[in-house]
Amino acid sequence: MDPDQIDPAGEGRVLSPDDGDYLRFERAVAQPPAEVWAALTDPDRTAAWAFRTEFEPRAGGTVTTFDGGAGEVLAWDEPHALEYAWDGPGGRWQVRIAIAEHGDGAFVTFDHVGPDPNSPDIAAGWHWHLDRLELHLSGGTPPEVDSDPHFEELQRLYSHAEG
Template sequence: MDDAVIDPAHLGRVIHAEATDVLRFERTYPAPAVDVWDAIVAPERNGTWGFPTGYEPRVGGAVSANGAEVGEVLAWEPGRVLEYAFDGPGGRWHLCLMLDAVDGGTLLTFDHLAPDPHDPDYAAGWHWHLDRLAQHLVGEDPAAVESDAHFEELQRLYSQAGG
């Protein structure tokens, strides 16, 4: 991935939906929904581009990280919707991922509802992870890093934009 180029179409934006503000990303990946779903929910895959996280596949099921239960599945529609909440840095996190088949691949709508969807660091972090998911889905192995120039540029970009 060229760290110098940030596609404006990939930028997250804060929208007002269902009486709350939501940080939303919409990404189209050149992969079938079944593969994108597996990359999201299978710990052996989601750990390569994000955080190794396990999901008990049902509404009310456990969300686990590092061997500990940290949250709960709020919606589970295999191949279509994963919504969950978990305890993490900054309080209770609430995320919703929705998949739709489109020409040439799969549209992922990624909503960050809490904590603060206006925080530019959350926007930069999710943008960075979704870029890494794109790498994973085309067979690349995203480098295991704590930070990099691409992430730092995303932090600057979202800070200047106000989240």
Template structure:
């Protein structure tokens, strides 16, 4: 994404109250078909391009792992797997249990993506900035551009300012 691009308020995450808990939610319409988006969020190659490489055992009750290099290996649980529609997984980290849900719905030649971050702390501005940045990179990847393999950039810093209430 062009670091001088204007941030679209529709792309911003917001905390909602759902089923008795707070959830950080992002809703995006991605210019790619359902299969391309599903592959981008469930394959080692896809997740490695826009976030971090995740290896899923494709079933509820399966495992998810990621080689995080110097940070070790992340291992978690696939909580839900409904091909082309729903992926839910969680893993434990020093800051708490990470838990995300990705829901997809075909909209013609586009795909509606709902991304929910249930934990840790859905109110934390760094988590909102991080997921926003990763989802922008997902859109970039689906548009055919390989995102730079960097831990952060000027766009991420802009998002941190936005979500922490500073100037964007």
């Protein structure tokens, strides 16, 4: 999708190429790619908007999630591409993130590859986390909660979109 044609709500959508479905979110942010990269890869910063994640900074390196789950870094191209997978609830989780320069900021493409990219709960969860990432990038402090009224609104949005 052209960065100038972004859905203003940042809503995710499932894409279905020949190699399988994935859930895609696209966001334009005011911060440069290096700042977005830091928010996505520094453990203290990931803990601020999502969950603490530690990376061995290279393709083939390890990734450790908040609950001690382990996985693998599949791509590490600072500050443009990050892909990783880990074993978590419901199976093998995999995300890939592309960061491109966009004006004075960055354009972020976030793909949830698995498990179940068609799940309304997963869509709502990643949408909520990406909203929190944007708040963090803008200098705000996301509250330390597992859910809030915004998340519940997103669950309704994606559940309705499914039906």
